[in-house]
Amino acid sequence: MPSVNPPVLLTTPRLNLALLPPDAAARVLAYHEANREHLGPVSPARPDNFFTVTWWRSRLAQDAEDWRRGQALRLFLLSRESSLSAAPVLGSVSLTDIRRGPLQSCEMGFGLDFHHQGQGLMSEAVRAVCDYAFGPLGLHRIQANHLPENQRSAAVLRRVGFSVEGLARELVLIEGRWRDHVLTALVAPQRVGG
């Protein structure tokens, strides 16, 4: 992988998946404000100023830096029906904790605007991100965890080919409680002769 990563833009039939610049902070904040009750109960504890433009400006700048260093890739889902600079944020897919050397693995997380569920958009996005991870990024394994009762998340992962590997006790602090998570993973498809 190059030492300085280029900007990423993946396209699927209905979506652009893009790293957003700091000046898109208001659009990302609008997505999180609209989905406060939808995403909060499944998200790790958030900082006090999470729902501010200031926090998102610095977070998006950090996203660019994390990608430049090859440590994480946080992409936002945008409808292809609008321009990149104007499209509202519909969701996100992140690859974090990218580990090289003998692991070549990462953690995946995702979330979708409440009103855009039930259209297959997240499965479409996750498939494209996994292809990118196993292709240009050269990763071998993608791990994703979900709360045992999060059936919609489990269904997305199953649809894309992830397998359940176990249950991690009290893995993540969510809304003040340590919560068990189902561990799932997808490994790179075998290449003929490799």
Ligand SMILES: CC(C)(COP(=O)(O)OP(=O)(O)OC[C@H]1O[C@@H](n2cnc3c(N)ncnc32)[C@H](O)[C@@H]1OP(=O)(O)O)[C@@H](O)C(=O)NCCC(=O)NCCS
């Ligand atoms: C998890 C989450 C992203 C799943 O969203 P989703 O809309 O159910 O998932 P998809 O976008 O893949 O859509 C699948 C649904 O669309 C339907 N669908 C409609 N048109 C479709 C199409 N063209 N292609 C595929 N599926 C389609 C599928 O049948 C399926 O419906 P079902 O749920 O009734 O079986 C969403 O519920 C969410 O954001 N939850 C909160 C955050 C979260 O839990 N994140 C994961 C933390 S681990």
